[in-house]
Amino acid sequence: MAEQLRLDIISDVVCPWCIIGFKRLEQAITELGAQDKVTITWQPFQLNPDIPPEGENLREHLAKKYGTSVADSVHARDQLTQLGAELGFAFDYFDEMKTVNTRDAHILLDYAKAFDKQTELAMRLFTAFFGERKDISDRTVLAKELEAVGLDPQPAMAQLDDKATIADIEATLHDWPRYGVTAVPTVVFNQTDALTGAQPVAMYKQLLQEFLSAD
Numbered sequence: 001m002a003e004q005l006r007l008d009i010i011s012d013v014v015c016p017w018c019i020i021g022f023k024r025l026e027q028a029i030t031e032l033g034a035q036d037k038v039t040i041t042w043q044p045f046q047l048n049p050d051i052p053p054e055g056e057n058l059r060e061h062l063a064k065k066y067g068t069s070v071a072d073s074v075h076a077r078d079q080l081t082q083l084g085a086e087l088g089f090a091f092d093y094f095d096e097m098k099t100v101n102t103r104d105a106h107i108l109l110d111y112a113k114a115f116d117k118q119t120e121l122a123m124r125l126f127t128a129f130f131g132e133r134k135d136i137s138d139r140t141v142l143a144k145e146l147e148a149v150g151l152d153p154q155p156a157m158a159q160l161d162d163k164a165t166i167a168d169i170e171a172t173l174h175d176w177p178r179y180g181v182t183a184v185p186t187v188v189f190n191q192t193d194a195l196t197g198a199q200p201v202a203m204y205k206q207l208l209q210e211f212l213s214a215d
Contacts, residue, residue: 005034005211008188010043010181013105013125013136016080016091021185021198022122023087028204037212042118044106044173045184048099055098055137090131100129100137104160107169108142111156112149120149 007025011018029035048061062068068076077093084091105125112121124145128134134141139160143153159165176186186196187204189211195203 004039005037005208006190007038007040008043008191009040010045010176010186010188011122011184012045012047013102013109013122014099014129015047015184016084016130017198018185019089019126019130020080020083020087021187023084023089024198024201025187025204027087028201028208031201032205032208032212034208034212038208040119041113042109042122043176044109044169045176045181045186046102046106046173047184048101049103049173051099051101053101053137055100055135058097058099059095061099084130089126092131092133094133097133098135100135102137103166103169103173104139104142105136106173107159107165108146108156110165110169111159112146112151115151117149117151121145121151124148 009018009022009025011022029038048056048065051061059068059070059073062073077091081091081093109118109121109125112118125136128141128145129136136142136145139157143157146153146156181194181196183196185198186194187199188194189207193207193211195207
C-alpha cells in the first residue's frame, strides 16, 4: 500500500477562514476520491494569545487590532455566512459575540490525536463557537464537546493543568511563527509545500493531485 499523503492543517478554532479553508480542502479530497489516501493532523495556532480569560467582544477586538469599522464587520460576516452556507457550514454571528482564548482547545485537540478524533473534535469546536454561540474557553463546554465525539472528558481535561502538556503546546504555538507561518489556515503537504489562506477548491485539488501522482 502506498504511503499516505500527510496534511498538516495549522489553524485556530476561532478563525472563520480556517473552517472555510478546511471545508474547501475536504471538498477537494472528496472530489478526487482521495479520502483513504491522505492523513490529516491539526496543528495549533493562536490568533489572539493575549485574549483575557473573560474574552473580548469580537467587533471591538477587530476594531482595535485591524481598525475594522462596524460596516466592514457587517459585510465580512455576511460574506462568511454565505461562503459557509455554500460549503454546508452554518455561521451564526451575533452582536455580543466574543473571541476567546483557545489554548485549552488546542491542548484537547492534541489529546484527541491519539484516538483518531482530531478532525471530529475540531469540527465540534468550530460549530460550537461559530454556530451554537458557545464559549469554547469554558471548561464545562469543552468537557461536553469531548463527550460529543466519544472521548472520556476526565483524562482529557486533566491535561489542561498538566505542566508538561502545557509547555509542549506552548512550544508548538511559538514554533510556527518562527518557521514563517504568520497566517492561518496554512496547509502543509508532506512537510514540504504549503498553501496559506482559504484557497479555492481547485487550488487544493491541483496540489493534491501533484503529490498523489508523484512516485
